[in-house]
Amino acid sequence: MKIMIASDIHGSAKYAKMLINSFESTKCDKLLLLGDILYHGPRNDLPEGYAPKEVIALLNPLKDKILAVRGNCDTEVDQMVLDFPILADYAILSLDKRTVYATHGHNYNPDNPPPLAKGDILLCGHTHVTKVQEYDGFTYINPGSVSIPKEDTPRGYIILENGVFTFYDLDGNKTNEYKA
Numbered sequence: 001m002k003i004m005i006a007s008d009i010h011g012s013a014k015y016a017k018m019l020i021n022s023f024e025s026t027k028c029d030k031l032l033l034l035g036d037i038l039y040h041g042p043r044n045d046l047p048e049g050y051a052p053k054e055v056i057a058l059l060n061p062l063k064d065k066i067l068a069v070r071g072n073c074d075t076e077v078d079q080m081v082l083d084f085p086i087l088a089d090y091a092i093l094s095l096d097k098r099t100v101y102a103t104h105g106h107n108y109n110p111d112n113p114p115p116l117a118k119g120d121i122l123l124c125g126h127t128h129v130t131k132v133q134e135y136d137g138f139t140y141i142n143p144g145s146v147s148i149p150k151e152d153t154p155r156g157y158i159i160l161e162n163g164v165f166t167f168y169d170l171d172g173n174k175t176n177e178y179k180a
Contacts, residue, residue, distance in 0.1 A: 002027070003093075005143050005165075006157040007034035007104070007125025010041065010073070012147035014049025015155060016058050018170045019146050023062075025172075026159060031062060032093075034125035034143065035071020035104035037086060038078050047147035056081050067091055071125065072106040090114070095121065095163060095180055110140045121180060129153050130167060132178045141165055141178065 004023050009016050023031050037059070038052040059066065063083040070087050079087055089107065093100040098119050101108070105126030108114045113122055116138045123141050130144035130153040143158045144150075154169035167176035 001029045002159060002161045003030045003032055004028040004157055004159055005032045005034065005102075005123065006146050007143050008036045008071070008128055008145035008148060009033070009038075009055060010036055010044060010047050010050075010145070010147045011038045011052040011055055012047035012049045013051035013054035013058065015047065015147040015170060016055045018155075019157060020058050020062070022157065022168070022170065022172060028159060029065070031066050032091070032102060033066060033068040033086075034102060034123065035069050035086075036073045036125065037068070037071070037082070039073040039075075040148075041073040044148050049147075059084070067102075069103055071104040093123075095160075098180060105142070110135055113138060130156060130176070132165070132167075132176065139178070139180070143167070146170070 060083040066084045068086040069091050090103040100121045100123050101114050102123040105124030118137045120138045122138055128145035128150040131142045133140045144153045149155050156169045159166050163180045165178040
């Protein structure tokens, strides 16, 4: 299965369109959203192209292809307008004999990891910083933010296929790779 992983759209229709275009052109099977889908939150400026209703219209037709976890800016009100579940705090994916623990990152993160076995992967958004980092016993992977990147990281996403996490910017340029 080919999975696109993205986080922190924060209501930007402009960047959500770019993400969906990439999802369709790369022929991914699923889109895993790591939270903060519609609202920009009180700590962030409005992202370029902020139009949550347009983001809803872009994502709802893909409801059978989207897996999502709840971000700190996602609420029950957001769930009322989205046709796919967004209120789970985490999702567990199996990658060969490793577990991928997918969560937003505001509760579980490298400083407060969930129970992970040696070799498992902690997949988070939240910081808006693209990163791959080995920790004692697990690997932390963050796709960064689709709309409000920080620390000079690109707007982007990850494609997970055959045990390889490949990082791309929203223009489709490969920026990094991690083989699990």
